[in-house]
Amino acid sequence: MKKIQMVDLRSQYEKIKEEVDAAMQEVIDQTAFINGPQVRLFADELKQYLNCKYVIPCGNGTDALQIAMMALDFKPGDEVIVPAFTYIAAVEVIALLGLKPVFVDVDPDTFQIDASQIEPVISDKTVAIVPVHLFGQCSDMESILKIEKKHTLKVIEDAAQSIGSVYTFSDGNQAFSGTMGEIGTTSFFPSKNLGCFGDGGAMFTNDHDLAEKMRMISTHGQKKKYHHHSLGVNSRLDTIQAAMLRVKLRYLEQYQKARNEVASAYDLAFENHPHISIPKRDSNSTHVFHQYTVKLNGVNRENFSKHLASFGIPTMVYYPVPVHLQVAYQNHGFQEGDFPVAEKLSHEVISLPIHTEMDPGQLELIINTINSFFQ
């Protein structure tokens, strides 16, 4: 049996090697490594797929968040609402720009920001909400967008883990994650659902002026070469990465299906388990299962992961420390007990291997090994 990995990029590459190699070789032959034609082509194709007006590629998903917040002209001291249980990127960018992160607890079952707790923390300094569509499922966008309108805020969706997931509003309208707020951001980090062979990212928007501004900021604040209109950064998607992402975008739906099949098998195996809670699927969102994350109760998580590791099965904890308790953010005035759900989750969650290349034998071994831990 093939070695089980959290994500098997090697096997995935082998299946599409010819197409990927040809696409990358073409870039090498053209030597248009920066801003080659494939960057624009990829942005156009992703834009069509996501059914949004503008896709602006950049260097990585963290830059995408930074460029988005710079484009929205937030000023030092402005407050931005973020979930307490998430990847650090959005919080880091907020702090780097001199903004103030205001944390909100998450839903214990979907792991998404708890929209019912947003309004109480809105102040006259609040400028934005950053829902992070964690693990591949959309946050409660209907409630979040209602709050945004009522308080005239901005919404920046962090769709780094959720590209391709679809949200359905109560009126029946549907939209891809990352296309519902003013700006959506994503990452093409290799292990992401749409990953390249290095770093990459993008911003999405339906607003022409914001699109122009983000394009400008990502190229040193210049509109025309050597004419700088605003403070900017240097953040580009390499042509080689764009070329291979064009190939992988064509497989994205198929990859989502494969991930969902693994998730369904786990659901079926553990749905009535006394010590394992399977991830809740929100009825308003499809799930692209960037991670399959369960909660353990009455179980020593370390012993559980050691047991699986002894059978060659990796697991990961996303995330072991909620953001408000991270050492780097201790000066923001939050303490243990502030966000009980996030804190509890950080002790209970564990993510199982899920990727596009899992075979039935591997899946069976993982499920049997988990069951054997409880015997």
Ligand SMILES: *Cc1c(COP(=O)(O)O)cnc(C)c1O
């Ligand atoms: C991966 C990730 C990012 C950052 O993406 P990079 O490309 O690594 O900078 C941001 N937010 C979330 C939720 C992520 O998972």
